Amino acid sequence: MAAFVQRKAQCLARVDASRKGGLDERAAAVVQLLNGRSRFCTTSSCSGRLVLAQGGAAMTALEKATGDVVLKFEPFVLHVLCQELQDAQLLHSVAVNSGFRNSGITVGRGGKIMMAVRSTHCLEVPLSHKGKLMVSEEYMEFLIDVANRKMEENTRRIGRFYKCLELALEAPTSADTSPEETGKNHAVYTRRRKRKTIQGQEAHTSPKDHSEEPGPADDAETNLGIFAELML
Amino acid sequence: MAAFVQRKAQCLARVDASRKGGLDERAAAVVQLLNGRSRFCTTSSCSGRLVLAQGGAAMTALEKATGDVVLKFEPFVLHVLCQELQDAQLLHSVAVNSGFRNSGITVGRGGKIMMAVRSTHCLEVPLSHKGKLMVSEEYMEFLIDVANRKMEENTRRIGRFYKCLELALEAPTSADTSPEETGKNHAVYTRRRKRKTIQGQEAHTSPKDHSEEPGPADDAETNLGIFAELML
Numbered sequence: 001m002a003a004f005v006q007r008k009a010q011c012l013a014r015v016d017a018s019r020k021g022g023l024d025e026r027a028a029a030v031v032q033l034l035n036g037r038s039r040f041c042t043t044s045s046c047s048g049r050l051v052l053a054q055g056g057a058a059m060t061a062l063e064k065a066t067g068d069v070v071l072k073f074e075p076f077v078l079h080v081l082c083q084e085l086q087d088a089q090l091l092h093s094v095a096v097n098s099g100f101r102n103s104g105i106t107v108g109r110g111g112k113i114m115m116a117v118r119s120t121h122c123l124e125v126p127l128s129h130k131g132k133l134m135v136s137e138e139y140m141e142f143l144i145d146v147a148n149r150k151m152e153e154n155t156r157r158i159g160r161f162y163k164c165l166e167l168a169l170e171a172p173t174s175a176d177t178s179p180e181e182t183g184k185n186h187a188v189y190t191r192r193r194k195r196k197t198i199q200g201q202e203a204h205t206s207p208k209d210h211s212e213e214p215g216p217a218d219d220a221e222t223n224l225g226i227f228a229e230l231m232l
Numbered sequence: 233m234a235a236f237v238q239r240k241a242q243c244l245a246r247v248d249a250s251r252k253g254g255l256d257e258r259a260a261a262v263v264q265l266l267n268g269r270s271r272f273c274t275t276s277s278c279s280g281r282l283v284l285a286q287g288g289a290a291m292t293a294l295e296k297a298t299g300d301v302v303l304k305f306e307p308f309v310l311h312v313l314c315q316e317l318q319d320a321q322l323l324h325s326v327a328v329n330s331g332f333r334n335s336g337i338t339v340g341r342g343g344k345i346m347m348a349v350r351s352t353h354c355l356e357v358p359l360s361h362k363g364k365l366m367v368s369e370e371y372m373e374f375l376i377d378v379a380n381r382k383m384e385e386n387t388r389r390i391g392r393f394y395k396c397l398e399l400a401l402e403a404p405t406s407a408d409t410s411p412e413e414t415g416k417n418h419a420v421y422t423r424r425r426k427r428k429t430i431q432g433q434e435a436h437t438s439p440k441d442h443s444e445e446p447g448p449a450d451d452a453e454t455n456l457g458i459f460a461e462l463m464l
Contacts, residue, residue, distance in 0.1 A: 092339075104348060107337065124354055126378050134374055136368075
């Protein structure tokens with residue numbers, strides 16, 4: 001337990017290394033809810049994004065792109081360090097019930113327990129090939145509409161996740177400070193007084209590779225642009 | 233341990249409930265390698281697929297489709313019941329190192345430990361809207377080429393996964409039959425004589441929803457066709 005407390009303190013004290021430099025607004029409530037609990041510590045999140053990505057070296061707009069351009073929609077993703085396996089199980093259950101069906105637990109060799117909230121809800125659409133745009137403007141309008149609707153569904157799922165999480169964390173239990181007692185009932189937690197926000201709590205990284213913890217930059221793709229919502 | 237042995241026996245005795253009714257050829261080697269070990273039991277797999285899916289009621293070819301048609305590429309997915317958490321950790325490590333970076337562990341309330349091998353490697357491309365085909369034949373040829381290349385990369389990853397798994401499972405250790413001893417070193421397993429194939433070992437389900445265990449059918453989409461490799 002002491003190890004987890006220290007790990008959490010170090011984690012929340014870190015500078016936000018994401019390109020954006022801060023929490024996504026649509027992920028903030030969930031992040032703060034979890035970090036307000038002693039047993040959880042979020043390590044990275046992204047509320048969802050639309051990305052125009054190009055393989056190759058040039059950084060230019062879609063019409064001038066010289067490589068292969070792909071539009072991607074990537075949904076909400078969240079990584080949470082958990083104090084014990086039962087905490088990860090609770091979070092996993094909530095995530096799956098909220099629609100994030102690709103969620104899963106990782107247990108590292110040092111005993112580090114991570115829960116990744118993930119979804120299959122995506123788009124990946126090749127748009128151009130060796131500089132030649134392969135789709136019409138009409139298709140682009142249609143595609144943007146599809147992407148925006150996926151983003152809306154994604155936002156609804158985040159809301160569902162927040163509500164289910166709140167319920168799950170507020171269910172009464174004996175204590176969440178005693179490891180022996182928490183073993184008895186892994187599905188419920190004591191409601192605690194809202195803690196004062198820990199300084200740096202919102203310093204939060206957004207994973208560059210959407211499915212994993214932030215790591216060394218992977219420059220296989222150049223992002224032409226990242227949009228929360230695209231309009232044509 | 234006895235519970236796991238029983239669970240495995242029941243699982244392998246089940247009739248294959250997939251549409252195909254048998255193992256995918258490209259997943260077979262991995263499945264058999266795992267099922268030949270006492271500590272693992274595969275429950276579902278799919279070597280990867282290209283799907284033309286339509287929301288709506290009609291089952292017709294792409295040109296005649298009356299709804300919204302989407303082409304999807306879904307990569308290799310595998311679900312494995314594991315005897316203990318350390319077994320799942322080993323498998324998780326191998327999966328991630330082979331490129332299946334969305335892999336994760338689930339621990340059910342009854343202590344059931346599942347490892348899901350998953351990847352972000354996908355395509356999802358809307359092709360038609362309310363019956364109107366939105367892309368050209370040239371784009372379809374381009375798209376099929378992209379999809380086939382993803383399938384080839386997927387096949388390479390399965391090969392990598394198999395090789396890494398073989399190495400990981402063959403690394404010498406004291407025994408994998410004694411729970412106390414296996415606790416000492418979670419990363420390695422004794423090489424066993426190849427067991428005679430258990431009858432029904434190849435009776436294996438392929439999950440309809442690609443990211444999870446097979447469950448009640450979800451008819452939100454009608455599949456127009458499932459192709460291992462598309463040619464135009």
